[in-house]
Amino acid sequence: QVQLVESGGGLVQAGGSLRLSCAAAGSIFRVATMGWYRQAPGKQREMIASITTSRDTAYSYSVKGRFTISRDNTKNTSYLQMNSLKPEDTAVYYCATQNTSPQYWGQGTQVTVSS
Numbered sequence: 001q002v003q004l005v006e007s008g009g010g011l012v013q014a015g016g017s018l019r020l021s022c023a024a025a026g027s028i029f030r031v032a033t034m035g036w037y038r039q040a041p042g043k044q045r046e047m048i049a050s051i052t053t054s055r056d057t058a059y060s061y062s063v064k065g066r067f068t069i070s071r072d073n074t075k076n077t078s079y080l081q082m083n084s085l086k087p088e089d090t091a092v093y094y095c096a097t098q099n100t101s102p103q104y105w106g107q108g109t110q111v112t113v114s115s
Contacts, residue, residue: 002026002104004095009109012085016113020080022095022106033098034071034078038091038111049080050098063089085113 008020022034033052039045048060049069057069068081078095092108 002028002097002100004097004104004106006093006095006106006109009093009111011112011114014085014087014113014115016085017081017083018085018111020082020093020095020109020111022078022080024076024078026076028097028100028104029076029078030073032100034069035096035098036069036078036080037094037096038089039094039108040088040091043091045094051078082111085111087113087115089113 003025005023006020008018010018012018031053033050035047035050037045037047048063049067050058051069051071066084071078090113091111093111094106094108096105097103
């Protein structure tokens with residue numbers, strides 16, 4: 001059984017920072033590419049960052065240069081450092097495995113950025 005649990009969301013003012021964590025229970029973390037997604041009200045879920053087991057990273061245009069994805073395999077945890085937050089970053093943020101079948105998802109954590 002694989003479980004992903006996100007934490008670190010909250011309310012922050014525009015320009016502020018948050019760090020999200022995604023803790024994985026189960027051995028799959030060490031072989032999985034991990035991704036972070038977000039879904040704003042009324043919008044489709046979008047992938048914003050990913051990191052492979054060799055720590056190659058990729059970002060969506062909307063967050064590149066502001067967000068940083070990382071992983072700690074000793075802790076089975078992926079992180080998303082979010083800087084220079086904007087009101088349009090307000091969404092529920094999810095982590096998920098990328099290259100597994102099935103794909104595993106966390107329950108999501110709310111990030112709200114006030115203007």
